[in-house]
Amino acid sequence: MFTILLKIPSSGPGKSLLAIQWHSENRGDTYSHDLSELNFVLLLASNTMLLSTILPVALSLGVGAQQVAYTEKGSGITVQAFSNANLVFGIALPPEPTTDFIGVVVGKGSGYVGISLNGPMTQNSLLLATWPNGKALMSSFRKTSSYGSPPVANGPFTVVPIANGTYTNTTHFVSTFICKNCILADGTTFGSADTTNAIGWAFSTAAPKTKASASTAFSKHQSQGNYQADLTTARTADYAKWAAYAPNATMLTGKRGEAFKG
Template identity: 45%
Template sequence: MKCSSLVLGVLATLAAAQTPSPYTDAKSGITFNTLQHSSGMFFGLALPANATGNTDFIATIGGKGTGWSGVSLGGGMLNKLLIVAWPNAQAVVGSFRKTGRYASPAVVTGSFTQTAIANGTYVNSTHWTYTFLCSKCIQTDGTTLKPTDTAPSLGFALNPTAPAQKANPASSVSKHTAQGQAAFDLSKAKSENLEVWKGYAVPEVATGFAG
């Protein structure tokens, strides 16, 4: 095989591995269009069948081991709305982040909120999973998904090293050891069951939920 053919083959394999596809979480029963990274890190989205006027989605993020997983809802890292999560014993900690420089992003607050879904948030012997309702996470300010998006490119990053303060949602995180972007076909994330699934969210345990 020629070198160029070999390189193209490797690139095709990597692209296929980073193409989101439908996945149903066994515990919650929620179906997401999910990116699954070779490290075990994953991120998925679930949207309503009729997205007109919608600003919410259900997300799932997780990985293997004790390190953190992160997603940029705007594609790149800088000045975009980021979601970072990691396990803490049998709990999972999550927060919104934002940064204007290449450094550990600080916690950010706004109209957007995370509300954990108990039956989709857990730590077991193989991986950890944080499932939550992301309210007002679809916006028009350029920091996140837009209402008109059909196949947005979302960024992802991870580091297998746990944050210094695992119980603290505002803990700094080490620089990512892997990162990239993937195009999400939002038509594959839509479901008639979203309103039922949104009912699983419990406002009192938005972050640091013990599953």
């Protein structure tokens, strides 16, 4: 049986658009997308023809409204972002293509947020997981071609935190950073000259098994999905000014997985 849920949350770390979620009991997977304002539940039998007819119509209601401008209050940095009741992920790009971007991750509670820089996580896309460990923020790059806790990825990519936009409190955590050498030419991320690309996301209320370790294992997330990022809109003349905030951060550990705090 498939369940399709369309619901607009009343609150969250960012201004939420409508969440559409469908669940396959056979696979145990949950997919979510943010759409336009609507609120109802559809229960569908496992009839692929019915699902394939209704779902594209539902998705078409608000596909253009998935990305919004989001300003992180501490740093004043504005990114083009995906937002729902549990997380925000946004990016800012320089006017000309490079291998870097500025990212903002906001997560509700004390679990983790996972981001795939090129669509679904199981296509060996470059993944970035972020979670709180006390007052510090942890990050870890991963790659995988299968379901389960993804292994640590090695490469030139690294996270350089922006201190005035990185913090935790009793309700959520915020990570603002430069992702250096994170835009690759091997198909594991969006391309440096791309105008649009699918970005994947995942959210879990459960913390990683060993919060203080950048190589920790992760339990299965409760929700996941993809959104179509408008990378042209993400380009901004303010990029160099915002990137200059990064040296103010305090790095606590080394490269492939970082712990940092403002």
